Amino acid sequence: MAASELYSKHARVWLPDAEEVWKSAELVRDYSPGDPTLSLQLEDGTKVEHKIDPKTKELLPLRNPNILVGENDLTALSYLHEPAVLHNLKVRFIDSKLIYTYCGIVLVAINPYESLPIYEADIIHAYSGQNMGDMDPHIFAVAEEAYKQMARKERNQSIIVSGESGAGKTVSAKYAMRYFATVSCSSGEANVEERVLASNPIMEALGNAKTTRNDNSSRFGKYIEIGFDKKHSIIGANMRTYLLEKSRVVFQAQNERNYHIFYQLCASSHLPEFKAFKLGCAEDFHCTNQGQSPVIDGVDDAKEMCNTRKAFSLLGEIGDSDQMEIYQILSAILHLSNVEVKEQSADRCSISPDNVHLVVFCELLGVPCEEMAHWLCHKKLKTTTETYVKPVSKTNALNGRDALAKHIYARLFSWVVNSINAALKSAGKQRSFIGVLDIYGFETFDINSFEQFCINYANEKLQQQFNMHVFKLEQEEYMKEEIPWTLIDFYDNQPCIDLIEARLGVLDLLDEECKMPKGSDDTWAQKLYNTLLRQNAHFDKPRLSNRAFIIHHFADKVRHRLAHRREKSIMGAEGICQQGFNLLLKLFEDGEKASGSPSKKSGVSGRAGPTQKDNRKTVGLQFRQSLHLLMDTLNATTPHYVRCIKPNDHKAPFTLDPVRAVQQLRACGILETIRISAAGFPSRWTYQEFFNRYRVLMKQKDALPDRKQTCKNLLEKLIQKYQFGKNKIFFRAGQVAYLEKLRSDKLRLACVRIQKTIRCWLARKKYLRMRESAVTIQKHVRGHQARRYVKFLRQTSAAVIIQRNVRMWAQRRRYQRQRSAAVAIQSLWRTYTARKKYQKRTVVLQKWARGWLARRRYRRALAAVVLLQSCVRRMRARKELKKLKVEARSVEHFKKLNVGMENKILQLQHKINEQHKENRELSERMSAVTKTLAADRDKQCSEIEQLRKLEQEARTKAARLPSLLEQLTFLQHELEVTRKEKDDLEEQSNIYREQTQKVVDELNMKNNVLKSNIDELNKHILEQDQQLTDIKTNNENTKQLETDLAEERSRYQSLLSEHLHLEERHKDLKEEMDFSPVRSFMCFSLLLISSRVKELEQDKQALMEQLDKKEEAQQEKAKRQELENENKKLKQDLNMLRKSLTSEHGDAAPPAPGSQPYNILLDQLSSSNEELEMRKEEVLLLRSHMVRQEALKHKVRSYNIHTLNEDGELWLAYEGLKETNRILECQMREQGHVHSEKLKKLSEEVSRLKNEKEQQQKLFAQNLLLPEDARIEASLKLEITRLTKENLELLEDGERQDKAIRKLKKQLKFYQKKVEDYEGNHEEPSMMNAPVRTVHITRKEKEYQGMLKYKQGEEQRLLKNLVTDLKPRGVAVSFTPGLPAYIIFMCLRYADNVNNDQRVSDLLNSTISSIKGVIKRKGNDFEVVSFWLANTCRLMHCLKQYSGDEVYAKHNTAKQNEQCLSNFELSEYQQVFGDLSIQIYRQLIKCMEDILQPIIVASMLEHNAEQGVLGAKPTGMRKKSSLSEEGVATVEVLLQRLSLFHSTMGQHGMDPELIKQVVRQQFYIICAVTLNNLLLRKDMCSWGKGLQIRFNVWQLNEWLVERELTDCGAKDTLEPLLQAAQLLQIRKSTEADAQAICSICSALTAEQIVKLLTLYTPVNEFEERVDINFITTIKSLLKDRVESSTLMMDTKKIFSVTLQFSPSCVALETIQIPASLNLGFLSRI
16 A cells, blocks of 8 residues: 555644644645655644655654544554554543553553542442453453453463552552452451451551652552462462652652651541640641641541551551550651751750650650760761760751651561561462552652662563563464564663663662772762763763763663762661660561661662671662562563553643653553554454454455455455454554545445435435325315215205105195095994994803803813822822831831830930921911911902002093093183283283393302302312322322332342341351361260260150050050940840840730741841950950050069959959059159149249349349439339340240140040040941842042141151252143142141141241252252242242131132141241242342343344444454354343243242242343443444344343233333433434433433443444533533432342232142152152
């Protein structure tokens, strides 16, 4: 591509400028090679001719297209150079208010000098787990990348934060550590993250100060290693510090402050614990008032002091006594700075021992005041043989005083750092660490001290490491993609580093000069000039100075001046300080151990004097060694770079000074990174991304299935400078800009073609509409004329027809009148003649006919009566016959079998007689009633006859009346007409007058009434307005109450979930405890206790078995007694039967032998004898068995029963007597025992009452001494304790009574069962049929009671098969929904039925623990959690449904109400299961969120169905982690996942209302995650993405409609996302647009609206950026909106769930237990 193509007319370039560094200009004419100048036009319209250098012929840098401006990554820019970088940072920082930008692997952070809401916990959670290129640049993204690489690659990481003072290094490092503390959970030790973060306030107080550039400038460098264990949780930290600025302790420049801790101490001097320090205001001390700026705006030093003390307390390593000693030393330093030195002569000075500040200083340090005053004014000189004490001048004494203060502060700072490291050190094993390096950037001032020299030296080393790392990454990228590459030439600063640290370098020569006895600055300068001036190009000498030198660093030249300033020896004062209190001694001891504690400072600005020992290390050597150690650490880790930029020197928010920004970009290596990237292939695209973006440049036939070949074919036609890798295409600088130009031209042509076609279509549509309108008008006019003509014709024909019909009607009417008159006359005449002729004959015929009919009716009635009588008599005879047969048979039977039945028959007969009497009485009453009714009926009949007669007479009279009335009325009518006409004419006038008068009066009255009504209506309206306001206030109150209720419910549920989570955490910690000796002893004791418990349980089981055996023996004894009674009764029946057979007084003779009755009697006799013998044998067996048991139990010697008598009755009687005696003795013993217990209880009660009386007397005496309020409070407490004791006693009594009631109920059931068995055994069939025939016996259907029987102790087996080992998938598909819940409840009904409270509590508690265990183990399995949520809710509903409460019983059937729980009230367990359901619901939401989280952003935001026009913009080195084309997540995938969730919950039988709440929560998660990512991704805020989001939301709403879930509220949760999409698509230019945005975006907060408008980025050149003034207008319109100020939606928010009662229609008795559940030990009842 030739330069003439790029530098054509209207091309934009960057022109150098002195003030703005670079200005934008536009070419006025095309450039052709060889032209000496470029014709340019600036943005303000001025024209400029820029001369081209004839030697280099270098043209001005081209400007990137507008579409590439404001990119997240600077390497995404097509033209990579300094003006492009500066302009991109300026647009992002000023226009978009974005402070972070990527530059390849570097994060550029610009200090906004304003607090931004981008560091909250929700932002941290949004970046957690995300890839670095997926989100907008942020310090959290760098921290997440480091944390992720540490976890995946098991390699240590480092985050290097650098920049000059005021750029925000400390804040960036602090936020990185906060991110690690938030996303990581501590293991082993508690509150490790809090302690790591607590070190920040301490280090800021002791090491930060206000400078002219920064209010909280770190005056030291630090490297913090945050340690992690194998679970990637923080277990500890370690801190290393570098180059503390000690000179600030004694000197501050104008408008600067000392370290914060001094001002915090002065601000807290009023506290009691600080009174002994004798502090005052900061202006009172010399070391805090030199800068004349003791206060920082917006900072409360007293409050900061509280935070510092809290941080000390939180660390724990530094106790309260050590803290006070630290404050004591700092206060001593403050007083030391105020010690005045008096000059006595030129080389002698003195300090008064009575100096107030000196006295306080010595008191605080615990040293002698006289000695301190002496050694501050003298110095000690040592030779080989003697020691001399020499006085010093005032200047040297002041320098010694300041040196002592700096030395003490440095030692104190080092001790605090070591203490912090000890507090942060972990006892566990550290697996990996992430280091955060907060170090000063490159600095250059007019006067550069030794600190600046060391700082620049450190930055040279870091820049070298950075360059090597960047080059290594570029090389790895090229090798991985297998493209040819050449060595990139980059700046290597190794010569500059060698100049400083190599042998005979600056530091080496400085150390050598420090060891010389008579070394000086001049000799050291000469050594530098002679050694380095000609050998190293990076070293230079100023022209006009022999006491300075210049070093050429990678960023700039730095001049260092050699000033003859020495720090005097402080050995004498240091020796005195070593006599102080404990902490002071620790400081100096630690310093001596660390490194020989240099007494002289070697520096560029002042060399050291003679040292005490030759082996002591200089400051330069110490810094070089610590820097090498740091570089070794960084080289062993994976580095991540953060470069902080200070935008201006005035601390103005969001203001960028281009000159200062370019200086820092050059100094921090950003431009070097850009140069390295530009030298290679800075623009990199995957084949799929390139195809999606530049699809518009291809034809349909060029798009091949192979994307790589397609891209190759396209690029061969368009450009030349590119390379094809394995997965990416690499472009040289400027190539992407050219492709964007081609793409925009193509789209512009397409737009013109679309506009042409649309305009043609609109014009043709307008013409067709006009033509159609003309035709329509013509049609309607012609139709109107035709209708008028037809109407005229119709009217003419209608008139003719009307005339004809009227004439015909008149003639026909006249004819009909004449005809009717003739017919009437004929009929009257013919009637008269017939009546005269046939009147007698008719009467005779009627008589005979009526007689024949009457006789026929009589004969029929007689025959019917005879037939009825015969039928009735036959029926009665049959009944009588049957009754006689029955009586005969029953008498014979009862006589043969049982004479005792006669009594029952007599009783029944007696009852029948009584019933007959009652029937007679009732029949008599009925007869009396019928008689009265008959009399009434006769009366009514007579009255009806009379009425009929009167009616007939009235009819005859009425028939005559009309003719007479017609004549009379006709005559009267004529008279009245004439009268009325006269009267009407007379009265008409009078009536008119009266009416008019009345009308006037009525109108007046109505007017008055209307006025009164108006007044009343006004009052009524006012009352209604008042009522409406009251109603509105009530509605608002109710709404507020509802919201409060929902908040309380959600708060309760969140607290419940936290409580349960803490319980689970507690259990986990118990399980994960290490087995130390103490713990092993505890475990051993627990094992002993558990074994003892098992033994006790076995003893209990044995006792229970003995008790069961005793109960069985008692039952057998009762059965034996029953059999004996039955035997006696059978003997009596037999004797009575024999008597009845042989009796001669019977009603009938005995049957003859051989007859049928005789044979029947013999058979019955034999059968009864056989049965009698069998029963007798059973009785004997039972007796013998009981005797053997008793003999074995009491160890009685068995005798030969047959020796006493044959039947053994005598021995049995004897044994029975002994048994009764034994029972009586036991009863007596029991009564004595009960009596003694009662006596003991009464004595205990008496003693308890005495104690209570004494306590009350004491409390009463004490209360009399108290004041009235305290007395009332004490009496209330006493009353509360008394009531609680009484409540506990009442509860115990209630429990005892419940136990007694259960025992009595159990006995009652036992006796009821015995009575039922006794009655069943004595029931005999009443009739026996002689003929025996075979009968088919059908088995009856068993009627189940909806209970499942199980044995005691089988709960664990039941729950193991039903809960723990159950697989929900098979149960949900093949079985009844909620089957486990129904089975558990049926077992619960059995436990309730047997009235066993222990079984009920064991079953329910075991169920709860089992479900919790399943949820804990398989909480990430959606099917398991959904299944048990449905079953837990169903079990809770069953507890409510069958509780018997009227609220729930009304939903039940009659059978279900019969199956309600009868013995126990389980409302508390209903609440427990409700809480468990809420816990499972929240776990379900968490599980569902974990499943949906990875696909929400990909499906809702990243996936784009329409490629080409809406394709993604070019990106830089931070590529997005997109899935492959085959595995990309789309909205269809999301909807499939939602459908799977919905179908699974439906299969599990979850309540529909609960499903709706789950769906609502799902849609809220989708909305929150999508919107949060949209607010954090600038590349997603475009018009096309808004269209895609709206389409995706529409698909989600259609999914709701398909599943009939539109009323669940899920659609409302998507409203913020839909409004955000509308905001991206709406116009954003005028004030009307701003008002429309404010009205539309009601669900978005003001922060979100402004953020979206700020992030809005055009994808194509046809879109426009949002103007800053428009955003300002939006802010002014939204400033009065009352809402939350948070930017992000809370993705962790879970709506409060309401578990509505849902009755079950499943009948418990119909439930079958599948064999696959292995519940064969359960039996249905």
